Each structure stands twice: as C-alpha cells, then as structure tokens.
Amino acid sequence: MGKKSEVIEREEVVIRFSGxxxxxxxxxxxxxxxxxxxxxxxxxxxxxxxxxxRAPQGTVGGVSGFQVHLGHSEINTPGDFSDVLVAMNPxxxxxxxxxxKPGGTVIYDEGNxxxxxxxxxxxxxxxxxxEKLDGYNIIAAPISFMVKEALxxxxxxxxxxxxxxxxxxxxxxxxxxxxxxxYTEEYFEKKFRNKPGMAEANKIALRAGYYYAETIEALSPVxxxxxxxxxxxxxxxxxxxxAAAWGFMAAAEKAGxxxxxxxxxxxxxxxILEELAARKDLGVISFQAEDxxxxxxxxLGASFAGNLAVTSTSGxxxxxxxxxIGLAVMAELPLVIVNVxxxxxxTGLPTKTEQADLMQALYGRNxxxxxxxxxxxxxxxxxxxxxxxxxxxLEHMTPVVFLSDSYLANGTEPWRIPKMxxxxxxxxxxxxxxxxxFLPYKRDEETLARSWAVPGIPGLEHRxxxxxxxxxxxxxxDPENHELMVKLRAEKVERVVNEISDxxxxxxxxxxxxxxxxxxxxxxxxxxxxxxxxxxxxxxLVNFNYINPLPKNVKDVFRRFKKIVVCELNMGQFADxxxxxxxxxxxxxxxxxxxxxxxxxxxxxxxxxxxxxx
Amino acid sequence: MAExxxxxxxxxxxxxxxxxxxxxxxxxxxxxxxxxxxxAELSIPKEKFAFISGIGxxxxxxxxxxxxxxxxxxxxxxxIASGVKTANPELSVWQITGDGDALAIGGNHFIHxxxxxxxxxxxxxxxxxxxxxxxxxxPTSTKGLVTKTSPFGTVEEPFSVGELVIGAxxxxxxxxxxxxxxxxxxxxxxxxxxxxxxxxxxxxxxxxFNDGIHDTIADKEVRDDRTLILKHGQPMxxxxxxxxxxxxxxxxxxxxxxGENGITEKNLxxxxxxxxxxxxxxxxxxxxxxxxxVALGVIRAVPWPTYERxxxxxxxxxxxxxxxxxMDDLLMSGSVWEVx
Numbered sequence: 001m002g003k004k005s006e007v008i009e010r011e012e013v014v015i016r017f018s019g020x021x022x023x024x025x026x027x028x029x030x031x032x033x034x035x036x037x038x039x040x041x042x043x044x045x046x047x048x049x050x051x052x053x054r055a056p057q058g059t060v061g062g063v064s065g066f067q068v069h070l071g072h073s074e075i076n077t078p079g080d081f082s083d084v085l086v087a088m089n090p091x092x093x094x095x096x097x098x099x100x101k102p103g104g105t106v107i108y109d110e111g112n113x114x115x116x117x118x119x120x121x122x123x124x125x126x127x128x129x130x131e132k133l134d135g136y137n138i139i140a141a142p143i144s145f146m147v148k149e150a151l152x153x154x155x156x157x158x159x160x161x162x163x164x165x166x167x168x169x170x171x172x173x174x175x176x177x178x179x180x181x182x183y184t185e186e187y188f189e190k191k192f193r194n195k196p197g198m199a200e201a202n203k204i205a206l207r208a209g210y211y212y213a214e215t216i217e218a219l220s221p222v223x224x225x226x227x228x229x230x231x232x233x234x235x236x237x238x239x240x241x242x243a244a245a246w247g248f249m250a251a252a253e254k255a256g257x258x259x260x261x262x263x264x265x266x267x268x269x270x271x272i273l274e275e276l277a278a279r280k281d282l283g284v285i286s287f288q289a290e291d292x293x294x295x296x297x298x299x300l301g302a303s304f305a306g307n308l309a310v311t312s313t314s315g316x317x318x319x320x321x322x323x324x325i326g327l328a329v330m331a332e333l334p335l336v337i338v339n340v341x342x343x344x345x346x347t348g349l350p351t352k353t354e355q356a357d358l359m360q361a362l363y364g365r366n367x368x369x370x371x372x373x374x375x376x377x378x379x380x381x382x383x384x385x386x387x388x389x390x391x392x393x394l395e396h397m398t399p400v401v402f403l404s405d406s407y408l409a410n411g412t413e414p415w416r417i418p419k420m421x422x423x424x425x426x427x428x429x430x431x432x433x434x435x436x437x438f439l440p441y442k443r444d445e446e447t448l449a450r451s452w453a454v455p456g457i458p459g460l461e462h463r464x465x466x467x468x469x470x471x472x473x474x475x476x477x478d479p480e481n482h483e484l485m486v487k488l489r490a491e492k493v494e495r496v497v498n499e500i501s502d503x504x505x506x507x508x509x510x511x512x513x514x515x516x517x518x519x520x521x522x523x524x525x526x527x528x529x530x531x532x533x534x535x536x537x538x539x540x541l542v543n544f545n546y547i548n549p550l551p552k553n554v555k556d557v558f559r560r561f562k563k564i565v566v567c568e569l570n571m572g573q574f575a576d577x578x579x580x581x582x583x584x585x586x587x588x589x590x591x592x593x594x595x596x597x598x599x600x601x602x603x604x605x606x607x608x609x610x611x612x613x614x
Numbered sequence: 615m616a617e618x619x620x621x622x623x624x625x626x627x628x629x630x631x632x633x634x635x636x637x638x639x640x641x642x643x644x645x646x647x648x649x650x651x652x653x654a655e656l657s658i659p660k661e662k663f664a665f666i667s668g669i670g671x672x673x674x675x676x677x678x679x680x681x682x683x684x685x686x687x688x689x690x691x692x693x694i695a696s697g698v699k700t701a702n703p704e705l706s707v708w709q710i711t712g713d714g715d716a717l718a719i720g721g722n723h724f725i726h727x728x729x730x731x732x733x734x735x736x737x738x739x740x741x742x743x744x745x746x747x748x749x750x751x752x753p754t755s756t757k758g759l760v761t762k763t764s765p766f767g768t769v770e771e772p773f774s775v776g777e778l779v780i781g782a783x784x785x786x787x788x789x790x791x792x793x794x795x796x797x798x799x800x801x802x803x804x805x806x807x808x809x810x811x812x813x814x815x816x817x818x819x820x821x822x823f824n825d826g827i828h829d830t831i832a833d834k835e836v837r838d839d840r841t842l843i844l845k846h847g848q849p850m851x852x853x854x855x856x857x858x859x860x861x862x863x864x865x866x867x868x869x870x871x872x873g874e875n876g877i878t879e880k881n882l883x884x885x886x887x888x889x890x891x892x893x894x895x896x897x898x899x900x901x902x903x904x905x906x907x908v909a910l911g912v913i914r915a916v917p918w919p920t921y922e923r924x925x926x927x928x929x930x931x932x933x934x935x936x937x938x939x940x941m942d943d944l945l946m947s948g949s950v951w952e953v954x
Contacts, residue, residue, distance in 0.1 A: 003618050183949075220855045246944065253941045260701055262693075280929045281936030282944065287700060287925075290726040295721070297686070301666070301697025305705065322942050327687050390816070416953075417945045455682035455698070455705055458661040463630070463676050465685025466669075475677065524685035592922065 004228030004431060009224045012071030014079035014162070015173065017166075018056055018096050019088025021050055021064040024166040028086075029066025030172060030412075035183045036070045037237045037414045040227025041441035043070040044379075045412045046078035048598070049351055058120040063095040072226045076378075076523035078411060080599040083223075084176070086169050088112060088143075090121035099130040105137040109165060109173060141212065143168050150208040151201055160198075164205035164299025177223050181206055233416040240379040240408035241271030243415070244312075244338060249282055252308045254383055254387075255394055255426035260307040261481040262287040262298030264317060267350045268406040269340035272312040292320035296337065300324060303333040304464075306454035308390055312338035315357045316347065325399055326365045329489060331464045331605060332441070332450050334393040334428065336386070337371075341405040341471065343595040352595025353407035355519055356570035361401040362548055368486045370493040372396070373547040375403040375519030380415035382408060385545055387423065391570060392496055394428040397449040403547070405520040405569075407597050408571040428452055438462050440473035441485075448492035470553025503557050505532055507540030513607055516587075518574050520599055525567055528603035544574070550581055558585050565590055567603060625650035627660060630680040641818035642671060645739065646678055648795045649708075651865060652802035653681075658706050665708045666695040668715040671746050672739035672818075675710040694728040694911070695734045696921075705920040706806060709736040714744050717753040717773050727780040730921040731810040738775060738815050739792075743824035744908040745781025761823075775815040776899025776913060780892045786812035789909060791832045792819060797843065797910060804912055810920050817908075833906045840903050844911035849882040850898075851906050859883075860906075867897050869906060872917030887915040 015032070015315075017025045024058045026047050049064040056062055069079035081101040088118045100106065106128070123130050128138055143165050147293040150168075151161045167184075174181055185203050192199035233408055238246075252259035261284065268308040277286040285307070289295040296311040303309035313321060318339045328335045341357045344347025372392055374582040376385040377584045382404055389402040429444055431451035438460040441450050453460035462473050468485060470476045480536070506526055517525040529541040542557055544550070558564055566575035567590040575587045590606050624842045628650040636642045653663065663681035667673035669688035676683030682705075686694050691709045707904040716724045716738050727734060743761065744750040750763040758767040768769065779787045790798045798816070806814035815827040831840040842852040842860065850860040850871075859882035861870050870877050870941040883894065901907060938944045 038949065038951065040951070198767055232953055234946065234952055236945075236948065244939070249944070250941050258701065260697070260939060262697055279944070280932040281938045282941070283929055283933065285700060285925060286927070287697065289693065290722055293690060294696070294723050294726065297690040297693030298700065300696035301684075301685075301694035301699075302701035304694070305664070305698045305701035307701045309701075323687055324690065331684070395671050417950065420940070420942050420945075445702075455664045456661055456702065458659065460685075461661060461681050463632075463679075463683035463685065465667075465676070465683075466687055467685065 005510055009226070011073055011225070011368065012069065012075060013084070013223055013225055014067060014069045014082045015084045015086070016065055016067045016082040016096060016099070017086045017169070018063055018065040018092035019166070020091070022057070022063050023088045023222065024163065025063065025064045025088070027068050028166040028170050029068055029175075031184045031187060032170060032272050033412060034068070035174070035179050036068065037235070038183055038428070039179060041070040041225055042073070042075040042230055042414060043068060044075045044078045045069070048266040054179045058089055058091055058117045060091045060094045060121060063091050065096065070225055072228055074228070075229075075413070076527045077597070077600065080601060084173070086173065088165065088169070090118045090123055090127045091592070093127040093131060093495070094121045094123070097133065098295050100133070100136065100385045103136055105139065106133060107139045107141055107169065109143035109169070110140040111142055118354060141172065146208055146212060147205050147239075150204050153205070154197070154201055156197070156201055160201070164202050167202045167205040167213070168209035171206040172213040175210045175213035176537070177225065181210060187237055189597070231415070231416060235414045235416055237412045238380050238383070238415045239410055239412040240382040241269070241340070241402050241410070243379055243380050243382035244376070244386040244402070244404060245272045245275035245279070247383040248276070248308070248310050248336065248390055249279060249284065250383070250420065250423060251387045251390030251394070251426060253420065254423055254429060255308055255390075257308040258283055258285060258307065260285045260287065260299060260302035260309045261312065262289050262302065262309070263295045263312045264289050264292045266292070266314045266317045267413065268342055268409045269312045269314045269317070269338060272338060272340070272411060280313045292317035293324060296321040296324040300328055300331070300333060300335055303328075303335050304331070306452070308394060309334070310336045310338065310390070312340070313340050314340050315360065318357060318360055322365045325371065326367060326369050327466045328399040329365075329369050329371060330466050332397045333488070334397055334452070335399040336389045336393050336402055336403045337399060338386075338404065338445035340409045341403060349595040353405045353520070353597060354570060354593065354595060355521065355568050356573065356593070357403065358570065358577065361403055368490065370490050370548065372400040372493055372496050372549070373403065374399055375545055375547055376401060376408055377519055377522035377543055377545055379408050379411045379413050383415070391424065391426045392427055392499075395449065396447055396492060397429065397452060398493060403519055408520045430454070431457070433457065433459055436460065439471050440464050441469055441471045443488065443492070447495055448488060494549050497552055500549070500551055502544045502553045503542045503544070503551045505540050505542055505557055508538065509540070509557070510560035511538030512561070512611055513537070513539045513563045513565055514558065515539060515541045515603070515607065516544070516566045516578070517541065518547060518568060521567060521569060524598040524600055525603060528600045528607070531600065532604055532607055537607070537611060547577075554582060558582065563588060565607065565610065567591075569599065571592065623654040623660065625654045628653050628820045630678055632677045634678050635674065636671060636820055638670070639821040641741070641816070641820070642675070642739065644792045644795055645737065645798065645816055645818065646675065648798035649737070649802055649877065650679070651795070651799045652806065655799070655803055656706075656806055662706050662947065663708065664705050665710060666691045666698060667710040668720060669746070670712040670715045673715060689715055689718070690723060692717065692720060692723035692734075692736070696727050696730070699732050699734055700922045703733070703926060707734045709734050710739070711736060712739045713742060713752045713754040718774070719780070725778070728779055728782040728784040728811045728813065731785055731812070731918055732921045733809050735805045735812045737802075738813060738817050739818040740775060741818045741820040741824055742772075742827050743820050745820045745823050749823035754800055755772055774900055775813070777896065779813045780896050780899065780914065785810045785914065785918045786814060787815070787895070787914045788812070788912040789815045789817065789899070789952060791817045791828065791910065793832065801912060804915065808915055810918050824918065831903050839847055841905050841910050842901070842907040844885045844887070844898065844909055844913055846885055846887040846912065846915070849879050849884050849914050850882070851879065851882060858907075862894070869905065887912050888917070890916050
C-alpha cells in the first residue's frame with residue numbers, strides 16, 4: 001500500500017494504547033495483538049483499566065491502557081517502557097509520561113487536547129512541554145477531525161462517528177508497524193454482521209488512519225519486527241482466565257466427568273465464569289450463585305454428586321469461602337477453588353494485580369486445614385496448572401487452591417495448542433460395589449485418598465460431613481481419633497509431592513544469586529535474570545508453581561547459591577513461608593505492592609546492588 | 615427423576631446403624647419416623663436419596679438415615695443441595711434445616727433456592743428457638759419471648775415461614791406438626807412428588823428450651839378447633855365435629871360457624887393449592903390463633919418448570935446443533951495459526 005520511508009528492524013517493541021475508559025483502548029490493543037500474533041510475532045499484553053466502568057471523562061483516574069510487547073525473539077512480559085504511546089487525551093499523557101522510552105514516539109489526538117481537557121489532566125498549557133517530551137518523536141494527529149471528515153456523508157450520529165477514533169489510531173499503528181488490515185476488517189464484518197453500516201464506518205476510519213500515516217510520513221522510522229523464532233505447531237492467543245477455564249474443561253474430559261462451576265461474579269475472576277457459562281456445547285454446568293458462599297457450596301454439592309467441581313473468585317470472595325473450604329477438607333471431596341488475586345485488603349485495588357493472598361490460600365481457615373496450593377506463572381500456562389489442580393483434586397480427593405492474578409487473567413500471549421491425546425488421563429478413586437460395607441474414610445495406602453462413592457450406587461449409601469469422623473464415618477469426639485485424622489489429612493496433602501515436577505533452574509545451577517519467584521511474576525523475573533546473565537552476572541531463577549506441597553528438590557537447589565532473593569508482589573509472604581519450610585537458608589527480599597507488576601529494571605538494579613554488597 | 619418401580623421398602627430400611635442422639639421427648643424423633651414412612655411409600659430406589667443438612671439439632675438427621683447424606687455447615691444446606699440436584703437431577707434431594715439454619719444464617723440461600731425452583735424437598739423444623747447452642751431466640755421466636763439472649767424479651771418481629779416462601783416466589787408450601795405422623799407422612803409424599811422446591815414447615819417441639827411452644831394449637835385437646843387441615847379441592851372446614859369453616863369476607867378471611875346465619879358447607883372457601891395467584895394461600899399461610907385456626911396441610915403446590923431441568927435442557931438443546939463437540943474442537947476454533 002505505498003512506499004515506506006526509512007525502515008528500522010527491531011528485535012522487539014512496546015506499544016501502549018491509552019485513552020478514556022470509553023475510548024475503546026482494550027479493543028484496539030486486542031485487535032493489534034491478534035494481528036501481530038497472526039503475523040508470527042511472539043508477544044505479551046497487559047490491559048490496565050480503572051475499576052469504574054466510566055470514570056469521569058478526561059481525568060487521570062479514568063485512563064484505560066493496553067500495552068502490547070511484540071518481538072522477533074521470546075517475549076515474557078508486556079514490557080516496562082513503551083516505544084510508542086498512543087494518547088487519546090491529555091490525561092493519557094499524564095498517566096504514561098514516565099513510562100515512555102527516552103526519544104520514543106507519542107501519537108496523540110490533537111482534537112482532544114482542548115484547554116478544558118488539558119486542565120482536567122492537571123496541566124497548565126502544553127502537556128508535551130510540561131512533561132519535557134519535546135525532544136521525542138511527537139505526532140499531533142487531528143484524529144477527531146479526520147474521522148468526522150471521513151464519515152461526514154455516512155449518516156452516522158456524531159457520537160458514533162467519534163467512537164471510531166480508536167480505529168483511526170489503530171490504522172496509523174498498522175502503517176507504522178507494516179501490518180495488514182485484513183484481520184481487523186474481518187473482525188468488524190463479523191461483529192457487525194447485522195449492522196453493515198457500523199462495520200463499514202470502522203473500516204473507513206481504520207483505512208483513513210493508515211493512509212493518513214502514510215501521507216504525512218511523519219511516522220518515520222517505520223518499525224519492522226520479523227516473525228519470532230518459535231517452536232513448530234498451531235498457535236492461538238489466549239488470556240489467563242480463558243486458559244484456566246479451558247484447563248478445567250480439558251480435565252473434565254480426561255476424567256470423563258461433567259464440569260460444574262458454582263461462582264459469583266467478582267473482578268478479575270469473572271472471565272472464568274463467563275467463559276464456562278458459554279461452553280454449554282461441551283456440557284459445562286454453570287451456576288451463578290447468590291453469593292460467594294453459595295458459589296463454593298453449590299460446587300461442593302456437585303462434587304458430592306460426582307462432578308468435577310470448580311468455584312472461582314478473588315481475595316474478598318476467598319475470605320467468604322473459607323468455612324466451606326474447611327468443609328471440603330473435612331469431607332475430603334475434590335474441589336478446585338480459583339483465586340484470581342487482586343490488590344487487597346478488603347476491596348483494595350479491584351482491577352490491579354498483587355500476590356498478597358498467598359497466606360490466605362495456605363492458612364486462611366479455622367483448624368488444621370491443609371489444602372494443595374498451585375500457582376500459574378503465565379497467561380497460557382493457566383491451562384496447564386488449572387488442569388493439574390483438577391487432576392490432583394480428583395485423584396487425591398482434596399480441595400486445591402489455584403492461584404492466578406489480575407495480570408495473568410487479563411494478559412494474553414500466543415500459546416501452542418496442545419492435543420488432548422497428549423494430556424494425562426485422570427482417574428479419580430471411585431468406590432465400587434466390591435467395597436460394601438462402604439467405609440467413607442478408608443484410604444488408599446499410597447495416596448491416602450479416600451474412595452469417592454457417588455450417590456446413585458446401590459449399597460454405597462453413606463454419610464459425610466463437617467464433624468470429625470472415624471474411618472467408618474461415625475461422628476467421633478475421641479481425642480486420639482481426632483489427632484490421627486488431622487495427621488492423615490495433612491499427610492495426604494504432603495504426599496502429593498510425589499507427583500509434582502521438580503523446580504527448574506533457569507541458568508546455571510549454582511552462582512551468586514538465586515532469584516526466587518512464584519506464580520505470575522515469572523515473566524518479569526526471567527527477563528531480568530536473562531539480562532543479568534547476558535551482562536555476565538552469576539544469577540539464576542527458580543519460579544515456584546507448586547506452593548503446597550513444595551517440590552522435593554528445593555533444598556538441593558537453594559544450597560548452591562550464595563544469596564537467595566525472593567521477589568514477590570506483596571510484603572514477603574512467600575519468603576516467610578520458605579522461612580517456615582526451609583529454615584536453614586537466609587532469604588533476602590524484593591517486594592512491590594503498588595498494584596502493578598515488577599519492572600525489569602526494578603529487579604535488575606536491586607540484584608546488581610546485592611551483588612556489589614556481597 | 616425416573617420413578618422406577620422397585621420392591622416395596624419398609625420404614626426400617628431407611629434407618630441407619632447410628633444411635634439417635636436427640637433428647638428424649640424431642641419432636642425430631644417423630645419427624646424422622648414420618649420421613650422414613652414416607653420414603654418407604656415412594657417407589658424410589660434407596661440409593662437415589664440424598665439428605666443434606668446444615669447445622670443445628672435437626673441437622674443431625676442425615677446420620678440417622680440409611681441413604682446418601684451430607685451434614686454440612688451452618689446455613690448452607692440449600693446451596694449444597696442446589697449443587698447436588700443440579701449436578702444430578704436423577705437424585706431425590708432432601709434438605710433438613712431449622713429456623714435458625716434456614717432463616718437466619720442461611721436466609722439468603724433459602725430464598726434463592728426457592729426463587730430458582732430447584733426440585734429439593736426442604737423440611738424446616740421450626741421450634742422458634744436455638745436448641746443446639748442452648749436456648750437463644752431465633753428469627754421465628756414470638757416478639758417478647760424471654761430467652762438467654764433476650765432476658766427482657768425480644769424486640770424483633772419474627773418471620774412467618776409461609777409468607778417468606780411465597781415472597782420468594784415459592785411454588786410449594788406445606789405445614790405440619792411434628793407429632794401428627796399421619797399428616798406429616800402424607801405431606802412428605804406430596805412434597806416428594808411435587809417438581810420444584812417444596813418447603814414443609816414442621817411445628818416442632820424443643821422439649822428442653824422451648825417446651826410446649828406449639829401446644830396452644832397442637833395439643834390434642836384443642837388442635838381440632840385451632841388448626842385447619844387443608845386439602846386441595848375440599849371446603850375449608852375445621853373444629854371438633856367439623857362445625858367451623860372459612861369464608862372470604864371482603865378482602866379478608868373470616869371464621870364462621872356452620873349453621874349460623876344460614877351458613878352451610880356450600881358457602882365455605884374451597885382450597886385450591888394449584889392456583890398460581892397466591893392471594894388466598896398467602897392469607898391461609900399467615901393465619902394465627904386466636905383470630906384464626908393455624909393452617910396445616912399443603913397450602914400451595916403450583917406446577918412450574920424446575921431450574922435443573924431448564925439447565926440440562928438448555929445444554930442438550932445447544933449441543934444438538936453445536937459445532938464444537940470436544941475439547942480438541944474448541945482448542946482449534948477461532949483465530950489459530952500455524953508456525954512451520
């Protein structure tokens with residue numbers, strides 16, 4: 001579509017789309033990342049949006065952003081600093097100025113930089129000057145004006161016309177990165193199948209942006225990011241919530257069971273319930289309960305009745321579910337409790353990410369109440385660890401807490417699609433009629449799991465419940481029996497260690513610093529550690545997915561490093577947990593509690609300081 | 615639920631090997647016995663029954679039944695039973711609960727199971743007191759009742775169970791007295807046959823902490839004159855010697871004496887439990903002595919689609935025309951691309 005000006009090949013680039021929460025930035029970012037993925041780039045995305053659906057227009061509090069990091073090589077994070085910022089209003093500059101790479105490109109909608117909006121964003125006159133961005137590649141594009149012009153004879157109302165601004169901006173970005181428009185155009189044709197006018201309007205705006213960028217040639221250099229060198233296979237983009245939902249469905253299929261989800265909507269976990277509610281084609285039973293407690297209780301009832309049962313929530317909902325988790329521990333029924341962590345305590349930062357519910361997952365219940373705790377580390381591996389959580393719950397007859405977080409839930413990345421035949425079969429310990437008289441708490445010698453006698457089988461009628469029981473299922477207040485049962489339940493969870501994978505050391509298996517992470521901060525940690533390694537530092541990384549029980553080789557890995565640095569988005573919960581479980585080591589900490597992921601520089605700078613002080 | 619004809623059971627077949635630990639003289643014993651009688655009559659295979667309870671004296675019930683049972687946590691039995699029935703609609707699911715368990719801590723789940731009309735039979739033991747914690751007032755305690763936590767009398771208005779059930783758009787409500795085994799058995803059978811949430815309020819006596827609370831109406835000497843046993847299609851007649859009845863006087867119910875002012879059986883209201891409009895049933899459920907007799911029997915039983923059937927029908931309907939038949943189909947659906 002025309003001659004390009006100067007073209008620069010880049011290994012990777014970070015683009016941030018930013019505007020009012022009504023400006024459609026999430027859609028713009030998603031369409032761009034899908035197009036990049038189809039082109040073959042590796043990528044990672046991070047949506048960052050306010051809790052209010054429509055916060056006051058034009059204010060910094062109302063800014064919604066979507067960051068895409070794409071590259072020719074492996075990409076593990078959405079990136080710290082953006083090469084290109086698309087700012088739909090002055091507030092978007094305010095919110096993102098310090099996250100633009102020095103000399104980066106800023107494209108902004110001139111038409112929206114009115115006196116009033118500039119003032120609302122907290123500037124006096126000129127945001128570019130006031131942020132000292134004047135040396136940057138600044139493109140003031142008359143986006144609002146241009147879409148009005150492009151669509152003036154189209155018969156749309158002014159509001160709908162202005163809604164296509166984001167597509168104009170996207171068109172400019174497509175030009176800048178030499179990407180084709182066809183995927184986005186097809187998207188509009190499908191989305192507005194019954195409103196061809198709207199599809200056409202968006203396509204016109206998209207193309208207008210593309211041609212505008214070509215015409216002004218201000219957008220030089222044009223970036224070129226070649227497809228990434230990634231493993232052969234079939235890929236798709238997936239976010240953590242969808243991946244988790246699919247992991248549970250895959251587990252149900254492998255176990256030959258129906259999947260039941262009992263949940264109450266809560267940010268940022270709702271996507272899991274929504275995805276499963278849509279999957280009636282695969283027979284998923286979704287129960288939107290009246291509250292968080294009913295969410296887990298309906299799931300537990302479904303588990304009693306023989307389904308693979310899941311409940312999904314975030315921290316505050318987790319608090320409400322804790323009594324029922326205790327019941328699941330006592331009844332020894334399979335159940336997966338998903339906690340998509342967000343900033344806490346209380347309502348906290350509902351749309352922001354944090355890893356501060358670890359202790360809650362491990363210990364947040366009355367009594368001696370151990371559960372298996374598993375954490376996912378990337379958006380796509382939510383599939384694998386959701387599957388694993390379900391497998392362990394079913395085969396070991398125990399509740400499993402599956403920890404994700406807001407960053408994983410909403411972030412996307414390309415994912416090599418697995419084949420169902422390559423996933424392990426799941427074999428729950430179903431009771432059969434040979435076991436008459438059925439003893440509800442008789443255990444498998446190896447796993448200590450009890451048998452699962454599903455209602456409907458003649459002769460296996462039995463009673464379970466929250467009161468302490470004997471092996472026979474009789475209520476018992478006997479002191480020795482209680483202690484025995486407490487120990488058996490704990491031992492059952494401990495023995496899960498026999499089927500979880502060992503810790504993998506990224507880098508040399510000895511050195512000066514072992515960076516220790518868990519769950520969702522993996523992407524930042526691995527990027528930082530690789531950069532440190534490339535600079536010649538003796539730094540390696542382990543990232544935990546199995547939290548309870550911990551993998552067997554922890555001690556063996558830890559003892560080979562001079563310093564162990566635990567990095568997490570909380571005040572040090574995993575470090576404290578390791579201090580309980582592996583007291584022989586000294587742990588240093590890097591913590592951040594801002595509702596945001598780490599930045600790579602955070603980790604690198606702090607590690608380098610520690611290396612200097614060694 | 616598939617009603618397969620099976621060998622007749624006897625009530626004894628439903629007795630578990632557990633020792634019944636309720637206080638001697640507790641009304642719960644009679645409820646247990648009535649339920650076991652009803653189940654024996656139902657022609658449902660024993661392994662299809664699941665009894666789910668919360669916390670409270672009555673919630674020990676599942677241990678005494680030789681069926682599948684789950685004694686859960688306080689207030690949550692409605693939610694757990696909802697999960698059981700939705701997961702497997704073939705089961706006959708019974709919830710055992712009390713006035714504290716269902717109406718205080720479990721109030722939210724109670725109204726929502728009713729609103730959804732999940733086919734669960736809820737037996738609510740109403741003794742107007744907290745027994746297991748030894749004598750505190752409950753959400754059904756009469757205003758002014760002196761208890762350990764209301765030493766000067768409660769200042770709260772009580773719930774009326776029937777009013778709450780109808781307010782939650784309930785389709786089945788019945789009331790019985792613990793000691794009336796014949797009536798109770800009949801009601802449990804009707805509740806089991808009704809498709810949808812059935813709530814049966816049992817006026818149950820706590821012999822230790824609220825003894826005789828229902829005697830005013832349930833005592834043998836007075837019960838004929840102070841209770842009205844409703845039967846669908848029958849005139850509303852009560853009293854020793856069937857000498858009293860109910861008529862509609864303007865917008866209110868009124869007790870009349872047969873033979874007085876020319877009133878005969880023909881003037882009496884005829885009970886219609888199947889009527890969707892709950893107007894009369896609502897007034898019947900709320901009748902209180904001494905102005906009225908207390909209504910017993912099946913007060914409301916309206917046929918209505920059940921939640922779990924709708925859930926499964928929706929799934930089956932979608933599956934018929936769905937393109938995605940298994941996980942591999944889903945994994946490969948939408949935007950995917952090959953990397954060579």
